[in-house]
Amino acid sequence: xxxxxxxxxxxxxxxxxxxxxxxxxxxxxxxxxxxxxxxxxxxxxxxxxxxxxxxxxxxxxxxxxxxxxxxxxxxxxxxxxxxxxxxxxxxxxxxxxxxxxxxxxxxxxxxxxxxxxxxxxxxxxxxxxxxxxxxxxxxxxxxxxxxxxxxxxxxxxxxxxxx
Amino acid sequence: xxxxxxxxxxxxxxxxxxxxxxxxxxxxxxxxxxxxxxxxxxxxxxxxxxxxxxxxxxxxxxxxxxxxxxxxxxxxxxxxxxxxxxxxxxxxxxxxxxxxxxxxxxxxxxxxxxxxxxxxxxxxxxxxxxxxxxxxxxxxxxxxxxxxxxxxxxxxxxxxxxxxxxxxxxxxxxxxxxxxxxxxxxxxxxxxxxxxxxxxxxxxxxxxxxxxxxxxxxxxxxxxxxxxxxxxxxxxxxxxxxxxxxxxxxxxxxxxxxxxxxxxxxxxxxxxxxxxxxxxxxxxxxxxxxxxxxxxxxxxxxxxxxxxxxxxxxxxxxxxxxxxxxxxxxxxxxxxxxxxxxxxxxxxxxxxxxxxxxxxxxxxxxxxxxxxxxxxxxxxxxxxxxxxxxxxxxxxxxxxxxxxxxxxxxxxxxxxxxxxxxxxxxxxxxxxxxxxxxxxxxxxxxxxxxxxxxxxxxxxxxxxxxxxxxxxxxxxxxxxxxxxxxxxxxxxxxxxxxxxxxxxxxxxxxxxxxxxxxxxxxxxxxxxxxxxxxxxxxxxxxxxxxxxxxxxxxxxxxxxxxxxxxx
Numbered sequence: 268x269x270x271x272x273x274x275x276x277x278x279x280x281x282x283x284x285x286x287x288x289x290x291x292x293x294x295x296x297x298x299x300x301x302x303x304x305x306x307x308x309x310x311x312x313x314x315x316x317x318x319x320x321x322x323x324x325x326x327x328x329x330x331x332x333x334x335x336x337x338x339x340x341x342x343x344x345x346x347x348x349x350x351x352x353x354x355x356x357x358x359x360x361x362x363x364x365x366x367x368x369x370x371x372x373x374x375x376x377x378x379x380x381x382x383x384x385x386x387x388x389x390x391x392x393x394x395x396x397x398x399x400x401x402x403x404x405x406x407x408x409x410x411x412x413x414x415x416x417x418x419x420x421x422x423x424x425x426x427x428x429x430x
Numbered sequence: 431x432x433x434x435x436x437x438x439x440x441x442x443x444x445x446x447x448x449x450x451x452x453x454x455x456x457x458x459x460x461x462x463x464x465x466x467x468x469x470x471x472x473x474x475x476x477x478x479x480x481x482x483x484x485x486x487x488x489x490x491x492x493x494x495x496x497x498x499x500x501x502x503x504x505x506x507x508x509x510x511x512x513x514x515x516x517x518x519x520x521x522x523x524x525x526x527x528x529x530x531x532x533x534x535x536x537x538x539x540x541x542x543x544x545x546x547x548x549x550x551x552x553x554x555x556x557x558x559x560x561x562x563x564x565x566x567x568x569x570x571x572x573x574x575x576x577x578x579x580x581x582x583x584x585x586x587x588x589x590x591x592x593x594x595x596x597x598x599x600x601x602x603x604x605x606x607x608x609x610x611x612x613x614x615x616x617x618x619x620x621x622x623x624x625x626x627x628x629x630x631x632x633x634x635x636x637x638x639x640x641x642x643x644x645x646x647x648x649x650x651x652x653x654x655x656x657x658x659x660x661x662x663x664x665x666x667x668x669x670x671x672x673x674x675x676x677x678x679x680x681x682x683x684x685x686x687x688x689x690x691x692x693x694x695x696x697x698x699x700x701x702x703x704x705x706x707x708x709x710x711x712x713x714x715x716x717x718x719x720x721x722x723x724x725x726x727x728x729x730x731x732x733x734x735x736x737x738x739x740x741x742x743x744x745x746x747x748x749x750x751x752x753x754x755x756x757x758x759x760x761x762x763x764x765x766x767x768x769x770x771x772x773x774x775x776x777x778x779x780x781x782x783x784x785x786x787x788x789x790x791x792x793x794x795x796x797x798x799x800x801x802x803x804x805x806x807x808x809x810x811x812x813x814x815x816x817x818x819x820x821x822x823x824x825x826x827x828x829x830x831x832x833x834x835x836x837x838x839x840x841x842x843x844x845x846x847x848x849x850x851x852x853x854x855x856x857x858x859x860x861x862x863x864x865x866x867x868x869x870x871x872x873x874x875x876x877x878x879x880x881x882x883x884x885x886x887x888x889x890x891x892x893x894x895x896x897x898x899x900x901x902x903x904x905x906x907x908x909x910x911x912x913x914x915x916x917x918x919x920x921x922x923x924x925x926x927x928x929x930x931x932x933x934x935x936x937x938x939x940x941x942x943x944x945x946x947x948x949x950x951x952x953x954x955x956x957x958x959x960x961x962x963x964x965x966x967x968x969x970x971x972x973x974x975x976x977x978x979x980x981x982x983x984x985x986x987x988x989x990x991x992x993x994x995x996x997x
Contacts, residue, residue: 276613277613281550284551284554285554288554322741325741326738329737329738329740330738332738333736333738335558335611335613335614338613
């Protein structure tokens with residue numbers, strides 16, 4: 268099963284490599300990983316998407332917790348949560364394609380953030396599966412480049428992860 | 431205002447503040463300023479080893495045989511890479527160490543400088559934590575943190591990498607009394623509700639079993655474990671790492687369990703209805719194939735300080751996260767107030783069954799052999815030292831025989847590389863043990879293959895007059911490899927024969943030690959007695975043993991605990 272693990276860690280050099288190293292050393296897989304400092308610059312927030320059985324994911328969270336620099340950790344799948352990912356897609360846009368791409372972008376509530384006479388760059392936010400759906404719905408040969416941030420997530424309502 | 435100190439001075443001052451009396455190391459370019467400061471003081475004694483691997487093993491043996499943190503000092507580059515085997519050894523067995531390594535100057539880091547390696551990167555997977563100190567102002571607090579992290583929670587090695595320029599920079603020296611880290615707060619006290627649940631299970635048990643590991647030794651809880659087992663009259667088995675946590679000569683002791691554990695211990699593990707795992711981690715060499723060891727057939731209570739040890743290989747019913755010492759104290763207190771007692775008739779029945787298993791006499795060997803049997807050497811060693819020596823071992827058959835035949839009644843007497851299985855560990859570890867226990871009798875049980883992996887340390891032993899007794903069980907084979915090849919690879923002894931062995935007697939004598947070669951069973955006792963009479967001398971005892979002897983019982987890889995190959 269797919270799990271989104273959110274964690275707060277000391278914003279120190281090397282902390283990221285400890286997390287990445289742990290995954291490779293213990294054979295866990297990482298679907299995506301995003302990290303950036305929080306409003307408190309001494310802390311980084313990391314979101315990890317991993318796929319594994321409940322037992323494996325339990326071990327993943329325990330092992331992450333064991334890292335000295337990890338302050339707090341939650342498995343967002345244990346409660347209601349919101350997940351978002353940002354994608355930038357550069358597509359070919361010539362002739363009739365221009366209107367078609369615009370329409371699809373609107374349907375997916377994206378926006379076109381850069382335009383040339385031959386291409387659009389589309390910005391799209393949503394769950395990872397929504398971004399997948401967008402890519403499915405356009406002509407694959409029109410896709411020139413995609414950049415995805417990987418998922419980040421947050422608990423719903425009063426459910427917060429902070430020190 | 432105090433005068434400013436250099437990073438090198440601060441490093442040594444920190445060690446002094448921590449009460450460190452003895453460190454193990456090897457100098458080199460990046461640590462020259464630190465060595466210069468060592469030279470100028472006499473509170474911290476430095477032991478010069480002959481290879482950095484031995485520095486770590488020695489610090490490790492020092493830590494295991496005392497309750498102190500072991501400290502080692504190595505230089506950058508090859509100093510660190512040589513140390514890695516030692517660090518990984520300590521990490522696998524959760525031994526508290528602080529390793530100080532030199533690094534190239536901060537300005538040179540990343541430029542492929544002479545003797546530069548990414549020390550933090552290389553050691554990251556085999557340390558509890560590591561630090562690169564980039565500014566002298568962080569040095570003292572970092573070393574404080576290193577000692578704190580190494581010795582608390584589940585202990586482990588912590589490395590502090592100090593670039594050469596940081597050892598020259600100056601700052602005010604303030605050593606913090608304590609450090610708090612928001613990201614590191616090990617749980618010590620067990621959850622009282624869980625302890626209550628455990629007590630209920632224990633009192634309901636009909637076929638109970640205590641399975642105690644290295645955690646009992648590390649948290650100094652042997653006394654409490656013994657009290658618990660005796661008040662309940664429960665059988666107790668110890669893992670390789672846990673030997674001495676419960677007296678081996680006690681009638682409730684079933685000896686060691688696992689791949690080369692006793693028949694009675696392994697059978698009792700398999701057929702108990704309540705298992706109390708104390709500071710043990712259900713390792714593959716201990717319970718065999720976890721598929722044959724499900725919790726459907728038994729209830730499992732698991733006490734461990736590391737939450738990630740719980741339900742890692744075997745699902746447990748009552749996990750208790752906390753320090754073994756603390757949890758056992760609480761559990762004993764609770765059980766004492768309970769009116770209910772374990773059901774006597776079923777416990778009696780259970781002991782009857784265990785005693786039947788015992789009658790199998792699984793550790794028997796040919797006592798009339800004309801060739802020296804390795805088991806006999808260890809039995810004699812046990813008798814002559816009255817069970818009171820510190821025993822280190824290397825890795826292989828001799829290690830298993832030592833674990834089976836030397837009856838450890840006290841904790842911190844049995845020092846071996848259990849998790850990583852590092853050949854070459856025994857002699858350097860014994861050096862650390864001897865330095866931590868200057869009056870103790872220290873013997874290293876080894877084989878002709880293992881001993882050669884750190885043989886250079888005979889020189890260190892000479893320099894510091896460490897009167898170790900090296901018990902070399904010389905069967906001219908990598909015995910355990912040979913045994914597996916005999917059992918599982920059709921007697922094809924690929925590269926396991928030790929050809930071109932040195933004359934160990936002459937070799938020892940060339941270092942100024944005493945060497946004795948023993949070829950006949952009737953000479954074993956006399957040689958051992960003579961060795962221990964030479965109180966101030968290292969004695970290398972080269973026992974020429976039976977080449978074909980195997981370690982029994984044996985649970986083959988992938989099998990369940992009750993599927994043993996027996997003598």
